[in-house]
Amino acid sequence: MPVIFGKITLLAGLDLKLALKDRSTILWLFIMPAVFFYFIGTVTQSGVGFSSSPAELVVTNHDGGFLSQHLEMRLEENLFAVMRPQDVPPVQEGEEPMQRRQVSIPADFTEQLQAGNQVTIQYEGLQTGFSNQYDFFRIQKATYSVLGDLIVVETRGDTLSPAALATATAQPRPVELVVTPAGRQLQIPSGFQQAIPGTLVMFTMLVLLSTGASMLVDEREKQLLRRLASAPFSRGQVVLGKWAGRMALAIVQIGVAVGLSFTPLFDMNWGHSLTMVLVILLAWGALCTSLALLLGSLARTDNQAAGLGVFFTMVLAALGGCWWPIEVAPIWMQRLQLFTPTGWTMDALHKLISFDMAWQDTLPNLLTLIVATFIIGWAAARRFRFV
Numbered sequence: 001m002p003v004i005f006g007k008i009t010l011l012a013g014l015d016l017k018l019a020l021k022d023r024s025t026i027l028w029l030f031i032m033p034a035v036f037f038y039f040i041g042t043v044t045q046s047g048v049g050f051s052s053s054p055a056e057l058v059v060t061n062h063d064g065g066f067l068s069q070h071l072e073m074r075l076e077e078n079l080f081a082v083m084r085p086q087d088v089p090p091v092q093e094g095e096e097p098m099q100r101r102q103v104s105i106p107a108d109f110t111e112q113l114q115a116g117n118q119v120t121i122q123y124e125g126l127q128t129g130f131s132n133q134y135d136f137f138r139i140q141k142a143t144y145s146v147l148g149d150l151i152v153v154e155t156r157g158d159t160l161s162p163a164a165l166a167t168a169t170a171q172p173r174p175v176e177l178v179v180t181p182a183g184r185q186l187q188i189p190s191g192f193q194q195a196i197p198g199t200l201v202m203f204t205m206l207v208l209l210s211t212g213a214s215m216l217v218d219e220r221e222k223q224l225l226r227r228l229a230s231a232p233f234s235r236g237q238v239v240l241g242k243w244a245g246r247m248a249l250a251i252v253q254i255g256v257a258v259g260l261s262f263t264p265l266f267d268m269n270w271g272h273s274l275t276m277v278l279v280i281l282l283a284w285g286a287l288c289t290s291l292a293l294l295l296g297s298l299a300r301t302d303n304q305a306a307g308l309g310v311f312f313t314m315v316l317a318a319l320g321g322c323w324w325p326i327e328v329a330p331i332w333m334q335r336l337q338l339f340t341p342t343g344w345t346m347d348a349l350h351k352l353i354s355f356d357m358a359w360q361d362t363l364p365n366l367l368t369l370i371v372a373t374f375i376i377g378w379a380a381a382r383r384f385r386f387v
Contacts, residue, residue: 065109214306291380348365
């Protein structure tokens with residue numbers, strides 16, 4: 001048994017030394033993680049949310065009555081900086097006109113509301129997506145606030161007038177809504193809490209699927225594996241040795257990245273279950289190792305192995321929530337994440353780091369990673385070839 005273990009360790013050590021001699025591997029192992037940690041973490045430090053600064057809103061008021069002015073006041077209360085069309089800077093020659101948020105109030109707005117009739121205002125947003133939906137929600141909130149003020153005036157039996165509206169607006173609200181999270185932390189990960197785990201998961205896969213797989217193809221092309229087949233090693237020892245060499249590369253990647261995260265530049269908080277975080281990362285490294293061995297056995301050239309490795313890494317990193325917190329994505333993407341290996345890993349890391357959950361809550365993720373590692377490793381061993 002010690003002889004067998006020694007042979008596997010020998011092959012693993014030689015592969016690790018060979019990988020660390022490559023300059024591109026050194027770049028992606030030691031330099032690029034710190035660069036990505038700092039850049040992505042700093043850019044997303046403010047988190048995922050909406051600006052608290054007033055947004056410019058061009059209001060074309062064809063009415064000019066006191067109710068349209070009341071609507072403008074409600075718009076300003078909802079973080080809109082009301083502008084007139086004449087306040088918009090003129091378009092310089094050769095420039096494209098800037099798209100702006102615009103609201104058009106009809107000429108009979110005050111008159112129609114006083115008569116109890118339905119009135120339609122026109123709103124034109126900037127773009128689709130969450131920001132536009134947020135703008136539209138604030139427009140709706142302002143209009144419904146005006147409607148609520150009218151109901152208050154009518155309920156009190158007052159005559160609708162600017163003074164009556166002012167009184168209704170100043171009236172204290174009898175109901176106050178206080179929203180606080182119940183249970184564990186539910187804040188969407190941002191900054192280094194998202195960037196460091198996501199980058200680490202992506203880079204581990206990138207290095208293993210590109211360098212680890214292409215090295216195996218290169219050894220096959222240079223007949224090194226054929227020579228190894230004639231050496232006093234069994235097929236199983238060779239496969240385990242190659243697997244262990246790439247696993248050692250993954251451990252170096254994880255160790256360097258985690259070590260960098262503790263430096264004053266990042267001061268990463270890994271939560272209360274750092275041991276389980278490391279276990280999840282090692283299980284992820286093992287899965288990437290099996291994937292690298294399988295890709296290296298299937299690819300025909302080292303360029304093909306490297307190209308496919310980068311492609312699969314980018315796709316799985318995007319789908320798994322390595323680039324952005326999956327919690328901000330649509331529900332269907334959050335469900336799709338749970339069918340990807342990067343998703344299993346990021347879900348477990350977010351539970352431990354960002355959501356302060358117990359380590360036992362990540363056991364299903366860990367079991368899934370281990371099972372997938374053995375299944376893919378078995379397939380890689382079956383497909384492993386010396387020529």
